[in-house]
Structure formats: structure tokens, C-alpha cells
Amino acid sequence: MIQFSTLIVGTIIDGCLFALIAIGFVVVYRATKVVSFAQGAFMVLGSFIFFSLTSSAGLSAVPAFVAATIAVGLIAGLTYRVTFARMVGAPPFVTAIATIGVATTIEAIAIMIWGDQAVVLPAHVVSQRTLRITGDFTTNASGFITVALALATILALVLALQRTKTGLRMRVVADDSRLAAYTGVNVSRVSTFAWVVGGVTAALAGIAFTLPNQPPPDSTYSLGLLAFPAILLGGFDSIVGALVGGLLIALVENAVVTYVGGQWQEVVSYGVLLVVLFIRPQGLFGKAEVNRL
Amino acid sequence: MTDPTSAAGVIPGRTAPTTAADHAPGGRPPVASYASRLAVPAAILLVVVLILVGGSQLVVYEATLIAVYAIATIGQDWLIGRTGQVSIGAAAFLAIGAFSGAKAAEQGWGVFPVPLLVAAVLGGAIGLVVGLTGLRFRGLYLLLSTLALQFIVSFLCEEYQGSAGSFFVPYPHLGGLTFGVGKSFFVLEVAVLLIIVVLLEGMYRRAPGRAWRAIAQNEVAAAVTGINVVRWKLTAFVGSSAVTAVAGALLAYQTQNVSYQAFSLDMAISVLVMVFVGGQGSMIGSVLGATLVMLLPLGLQNLSTSLSNVGSASQWLTTNASLIDNAVYGVALVLVLIFERRGLVGLAQRAGRALGRWWPRAGGPGAPQPADAAGGGHR
Numbered sequence: 001m002i003q004f005s006t007l008i009v010g011t012i013i014d015g016c017l018f019a020l021i022a023i024g025f026v027v028v029y030r031a032t033k034v035v036s037f038a039q040g041a042f043m044v045l046g047s048f049i050f051f052s053l054t055s056s057a058g059l060s061a062v063p064a065f066v067a068a069t070i071a072v073g074l075i076a077g078l079t080y081r082v083t084f085a086r087m088v089g090a091p092p093f094v095t096a097i098a099t100i101g102v103a104t105t106i107e108a109i110a111i112m113i114w115g116d117q118a119v120v121l122p123a124h125v126v127s128q129r130t131l132r133i134t135g136d137f138t139t140n141a142s143g144f145i146t147v148a149l150a151l152a153t154i155l156a157l158v159l160a161l162q163r164t165k166t167g168l169r170m171r172v173v174a175d176d177s178r179l180a181a182y183t184g185v186n187v188s189r190v191s192t193f194a195w196v197v198g199g200v201t202a203a204l205a206g207i208a209f210t211l212p213n214q215p216p217p218d219s220t221y222s223l224g225l226l227a228f229p230a231i232l233l234g235g236f237d238s239i240v241g242a243l244v245g246g247l248l249i250a251l252v253e254n255a256v257v258t259y260v261g262g263q264w265q266e267v268v269s270y271g272v273l274l275v276v277l278f279i280r281p282q283g284l285f286g287k288a289e290v291n292r293l
Numbered sequence: 294m295t296d297p298t299s300a301a302g303v304i305p306g307r308t309a310p311t312t313a314a315d316h317a318p319g320g321r322p323p324v325a326s327y328a329s330r331l332a333v334p335a336a337i338l339l340v341v342v343l344i345l346v347g348g349s350q351l352v353v354y355e356a357t358l359i360a361v362y363a364i365a366t367i368g369q370d371w372l373i374g375r376t377g378q379v380s381i382g383a384a385a386f387l388a389i390g391a392f393s394g395a396k397a398a399e400q401g402w403g404v405f406p407v408p409l410l411v412a413a414v415l416g417g418a419i420g421l422v423v424g425l426t427g428l429r430f431r432g433l434y435l436l437l438s439t440l441a442l443q444f445i446v447s448f449l450c451e452e453y454q455g456s457a458g459s460f461f462v463p464y465p466h467l468g469g470l471t472f473g474v475g476k477s478f479f480v481l482e483v484a485v486l487l488i489i490v491v492l493l494e495g496m497y498r499r500a501p502g503r504a505w506r507a508i509a510q511n512e513v514a515a516a517v518t519g520i521n522v523v524r525w526k527l528t529a530f531v532g533s534s535a536v537t538a539v540a541g542a543l544l545a546y547q548t549q550n551v552s553y554q555a556f557s558l559d560m561a562i563s564v565l566v567m568v569f570v571g572g573q574g575s576m577i578g579s580v581l582g583a584t585l586v587m588l589l590p591l592g593l594q595n596l597s598t599s600l601s602n603v604g605s606a607s608q609w610l611t612t613n614a615s616l617i618d619n620a621v622y623g624v625a626l627v628l629v630l631i632f633e634r635r636g637l638v639g640l641a642q643r644a645g646r647a648l649g650r651w652w653p654r655a656g657g658p659g660a661p662q663p664a665d666a667a668g669g670g671h672r
Contacts, residue, residue, distance in 0.1 A: 035433050086631050093379040093432050097569065098630040100381075100562055105623030108616040225558070228437060267448040270441040277426070277441075281434050 003258055005136035010254045011247065013143045016150035017208055018246030021227040023153055023239055024201035030174035030237050031194030034084050035096040039202045040224015041106035044217045046072045046203025047210040048114045054125050061125045069203040076199025077192050079106075084195075085188060107221050118214045126211050142211035149204050150243065157197075157239055170194060174237065226266060229273040235286025244284060333494070333576045334487055341483050345476055355591060357479045360486050361544050362583040366567040367489060367576065368536030373565075374573030375497065376529040377509030378427055382439035383564035385446035386534050388556035389416050390541025392450055395460040395551045405465040405472070409485070409542050416538020417531040424530025428523060443558055450553035460551045482543055489536055490576055505529055559619075566622045569629050572638030581637055590618050 021039055028036050049071050053064035079102060087095050127141045161167035172180040173190045181187045206220055215223075227246075234245025249269050256268045282288040344356045365387055372378045390412035397408035426438050465472045465481065472478045496502055504525040507515035516522045545551050563586055571582020597610035610617065633639045 035436075083627055083631065090630070091432070093436060094630050094634070096433055096436055097379065097565065098627050100565070101623040101626030101630070103623070104562060105620045105627070108619035108623065112613050112616050112620075225440070228440065232437060263448070263451070266444050270444040274426075274438060274441050277430055277434055277438055281430055 015247030015250035018230040019243040020205035022242035024198035028198035038103040040221040041103040042202035043206030046206030072203035073196040073200035077196040080195035146208040229269040235283030238285035241285030365540035366579040371533035376505040380439040384556040384561035386537035387541035390538030391545040394542025395545040412538040412542035413535040417535035420534025572636030578638040
């Protein structure tokens with residue numbers, strides 16, 4: 001029974017973490033059609049900047065959190081301006097490969113600055129005390145924070161996309177950026193803004209992953225890659241799909257780790273990715289694109 | 294001179310310069326191409342002779358590594374540059390080749406060329422499986438499925454290594470000769486490289502090469518013109534995977550040891566950098582890309598030694614060497630994709646034209662020609 005409750009709690013927390021990573025990917029993909037392998041690198045930046053602000057700069061958790069996410073958002077926006085804004089209209093695989101280059105560079109520079117050791121946050125940042133939800137269901141504060149961040153971000157994005165002018169522009173650009181340009185939307189500005197949002201959510205995910213785990217930067221970075229099965233399952237262009245895909249992949253992974261063995265975790269989720277590619281490449285919630293012969 | 298790639302407007306859907314039509318006219322290739330046909334092997338041979346005559350042990354070792362990666366890059370370029378199928382599976386196929394080659398070399402029947410053939414056959418078979426998925430999806434989906442392949446192969450190799458223990462790969466023998474690591478192994482490897490270059494150049498210049506190029510540009514149009522897309526796509530997958538796996542087997546011979554940890558996603562990305570930075574769709578480009586990527590760490594090492602009197606700068610360079618390498622690779626990859634999608638070869642051709650000199654076109658009449666030349670009127 002304890003095993004089962006750990007499985008459920010673990011699934012919800014990991015699923016929300018995957019969802020946070022996936023949201024940024026989806027926002028970037030919708031606006032600029034760039035399949036970004038760089039989200040993991042932005043997560044590393046978020047984690048490191050948050051670490052610096054809370055330890056060396058001595059800020060308390062909340063202002064450090066806000067500053068770190070904004071900083072990464074700006075870096076992501078800048079990255080878009082200097083690289084992908086110059087590649088508009090390039091075939092999708094070209095920009096995807098370029099994101100690999102960007103990710104490699106950002107990760108390398110981050111490790112040059114901060115080192116490759118585990119990121120241990122100061123004790124005042126978050127309590128590691130175990131909290132009981134009900135019965136055997138327990139977690140700690142960072143688990144709650146991850147879930148709250150994911151749900152709040154998804155809610156905020158869905159509302160913003162539906163209710164605000166900027167959200168409307170983003171949806172227009174996502175539908176057809178050429179038409180959007182003809183109707184007077186500043187596509188370039190909207191795209192940059194999408195990358196800023198992508199950077200902010202990646203930083204959220206990076207910080208959420210660092211709170212309980214003390215991960216070295218390379219495992220934060222590879223988490224960005226490990227989210228791909230969740231992203232594909234949910235659909236490249238669906239924000240709600242990001243949450244559902246994240247939860248499903250987290251369920252599969254946690255079940256495999258609990259009942260089979262930890263070494264199977266990555267390979268099983270990538271196995272799911274292959275199955276999804278074969279059966280339903282657009283994912284559960286994505287728009288189908290005709291790109292077969 | 295107008296740079297078509299940097300002129301990207303805000304409007305997407307612009308045709309990429311690499312897809313600009315470059316149909317070779319029928320009939321006989323111009324005389325110049327007969328000279329350029331021999332250019333790559335001749336250049337490789339010249340460098341090899343220089344290394345054999347004057348190279349120190351370190352130079353020979355590095356040159357051997359470069360040759361291995363050149364083979365892997367040529368293999369991947371077959372798929373990426375010539376057929377237009379983007380794959381990040383290089384490390385997976387290198388691993389397949391290294392593990393199967395090492396296993397074969399341990400057996401009594403595993404005399405020299407046999408492990409390479411075993412690697413080629415197994416690599417080709419797995420390439421066929423990936424190719425069958427590649428028929429189902431293209432572009433990004435293919436990229437994702439090869440990413441999955443990387444994780445799955447890495448996992449299987451780790452499990453296998455856990456049960457089989459570590460490998461020891463003996464020196465290759467051929468007849469009564471032993472090719473220990475050093476100059477003799479280097480010669481052996483260059484021979485394999487040259488065989489692959491000559492075979493592939495031959496195919497690229499004939500009907501198969503035209504079929505792959507047509508598929509790279511537009512699969513539907515290729516099918517309409519009567520090209521059997523399924524057949525040629527699968528051929529490219531099988532062949533490219535086999536060549537990459539042969540490079541893996543050679544790598545196992547050189548390091549005499551095989552471990553799954555070496556065949557990481559980082560390695561796959563390095564090979565991708567070699568393909569794109571050197572120049573996709575070009576033999577010289579592949580060799581050049583492999584050379585530059587492998588030489589960069591050495592260059593940095595020299596720089597840090599020569600800076601040793603500056604103290605802190607030298608120390609910073611030394612401790613961050615591999616990170617600096619990664620950062621430079623990443624930046625180079627992005628720069629190439631933004632400004633010159635045919636890599637250094639494209640850059641050299643542009644420079645050659647700008648100087649108004651005659652430049653032997655790397656791939657002869659069949660190779661992708663500069664977009665602005667093909668389009669005309671960009672100068």
C-alpha cells in the first residue's frame with residue numbers, strides 16, 4: 001500500500017514537472033514552429049541563477065524565484081532574436097538542429113560559470129519536512145510547489161491565450177503566421193514573447209526540479225530531453241496535452257521504477273514515444289499535420 | 294554579394310536555399326569534373342603520406358581518430374546531406390558497430406575484415422528497421438525516433454556490458470601481418486576510408502545519387518518522376534547505418550576497449566556538428582568536419598600551453614577545455630545553419646567565386662550547387 005501511495009504521489013509530482021517543461025516547449029512551438037531541444041539548457045540556467053540568488057546574494061526564496069525566472073525569460077528571448085529570428089522559414093529540422101547547438105552552448109557556458117557539481121540550495125529556501133496529505137500519501141513542500149506551479153502556469157496560460165489581446169495574437173500566429181503578418185500582427189514581437197514565456201516556464205521547471213533533488217546540471221539538462229515522450233504524447237501544440245501527456249508518462253515511468261527496476265525508466269518512456277509515433281504522431285491533443293507521402 | 298540565407302524576412306514559408314533546383318543537365322559531365330573526381334582521394338592520400346613520413350605518435354593517433362570519425366560522418370551524410378533524412382542516431386550506430394565488431398573480433402573466426410563486415414551487416418539490419426519507421430514519418434518525427442534509438446541502444450549496450458563484462462579487442466591481423474595501433478593501423482583505416490569514398494562517389498554520380506538527391510528535395514516530386522522512393526530511402530538508411538557501424542568497429546579496434554558510456558548523445562551531436570559544419574552533401578566537407586571537430590581540443594591544448602606564462606588564463610582554459618569545445622561546436626553549428634547551410638565547403642565555394650577563381654565543385658556535376666548560382670542573378 002505504501003508502494004502504491006508513493007507511486008501515485010510520485011506520478012502527480014513528476015507529471016506536473018514534465019508538464020512545466022512541456023508547456024514552454026508547446027508555447028515556443030506554436031508561435032515559431034521551432035522544435036526546441038534547448039528547454040533543458042534554460043532549465044539549467046534557471047536552477048543556477050536561483051541558486052546564486054539564494055546563496056551568494058542571500059535573497060529569500062520568493063524574490064529570487066521571480067528574478068531568476070525573469071532573467072531566464074529574457075535570455076531565451078534574446079536567444080530567439082539572435083538565432084531563430086534569422087531562420088524564419090527554414091525547414092523545421094534545420095531549426096531543430098540549431099536548437100541542439102544553442103543548448104550545447106548554453107549548457108557549456110553555464111557549467112563554466114557555476115561548475116558541474118550538484119546544486120545544493122541553502123536550507124532557508126524550502127523546508128524538506130515530510131507532510132502527510134492523507135493516510136500513506138506523503139510529500140514535502142517542494143512537491144506541493146511543483147504541482148501548484150504547473151497548475152497555476154497552465155491556468156494562467158490558457159486564460160491569457162483566451163482572454164487577452166496578446167493571447168489572441170499568439171493564437172493567430174500559431175494558426176498561420178503569414179496570415180497574421182498580413183492582418184497587421186507583429187509576428188516577430190509575438191515570437192520573441194513566446195520564447196520569453198518558454199524561458200520563464202523552463203526556469204520554473206528547473207527550479208522546481210532543484211528544490212527537492214540537488215541535481216547536478218547535466219541531469220537537469222537531460223530531464224529536458226526526457227520530457228520529449230510526454231510532449232509528443234500530449235501533442236506538440238496543446239497546452240492541456242502537456243499536462244495529460246506529462247501525467248501519463250510519469251505514471252508509466254513511476255510504475256516501471258516501482259515494479260520492474262529503475263534502469264528501465266528512460267528506455268520505457270522512449271518506447272512509449274516510438275509507439276505514439278507509430279499510432280498517433282500528432283499526440284492525444286495535437287493537430288494532425290499531413291506530412292506523409 | 295547577396296547572402297540568400299541572411300535575407301530571411303518575417304514571412305515564413307520561404308523556400309530554403311538548399312532546396313533550390315539543381316538538376317544536373319543530362320549527358321557527359323564537363324572535363325573539369327574528371328579532375329575533381331580524383332581530388333578527394335588524392336588530397337586524402339597526400340595528407341596521409343605526409344603524416345606517415347613526418348608524424349609523431351600523437352599525430353598518428355589523432356589522425357587515426359579523425360579517419361574513424363570521417364567514415365562515421367560520411368555515413369551520416371549519406372542520410373542527412375544526400376537523402377535529406379535528419380537523424381541523430383550516429384552514436385547508436387557507432388555503438389552497434391563497436392559492440393558487434395568487438396564481439397566478432399573475440400571469436401576464432403573473427404579475422405580482420407570479418408568484424409567490419411559483421412558490424413556492417415548488423416548496422417545495416419538495424420538501419421533497415423529505422424528506415425521502415427522513416428517511411429512512416431519524416432523530418433522532426435524521424436529526428437525523435439532516432440533520439441529514441443539512441444536511448445534504447447544505449448540501454449541495451451549497458452545491460453549487455455553488465456552481463457558480458459568488459460571487452461578486450463585484439464589487434465587486427467591480415468595474412469601474417471599484425472596491424473598494431475600506430476602507423477600500420479592508420480594505413481589500414483585509411484584504406485577502408487578510401488574504399489568507402491570511392492564506392493560512394495561512384496554511386497552519388499550515377500542514378501542512385503540522383504534518386505537520393507531528388508528525395509532530399511521533394512519526395513512527392515521524386516515519386517512523380519518515377520523514382521521508387523521507398524526503395525531508395527531504405528537503401529540510404531541501410532547503407533548509411535552500415536558505414537557508420539563500420540566506423541564503430543574501427544573505433545573498437547583503435548581503443549581496444551568498448552564501453553557504452555562513450556556512445557552518448559554528446560557523441561551523436563559531435564557527428565552532427567561534423568556533418569553540418571564541414572558541409573552536408575560533400576565528401577570533402579565530411580572529412581573537413583571530422584578533422585576540425587577532432588582538432589579543436591588539440592588546438593585549445595596548445596593555446597593553453599602557450600599561455601602558460603599568463604597563469605590564470607591558461608589554468609582556466611585547461612580546466613574548462615571540454616566545455617569550451619562544446620560551446621564552440623554549438624556556436625559553429627548555429628552559425629552554419631544561419632549563414633551557410635553548406636558549411637565550410639559552401640563558404641569556400643563562395644570565397645572562390647568572390648575571388649573570381651575557378652573552383653572545382655566538390656561533388657562534380659551532380660553535387661548540390663550553390664543556391665545563388667543555380668538561381669542566377671544573385672550576384
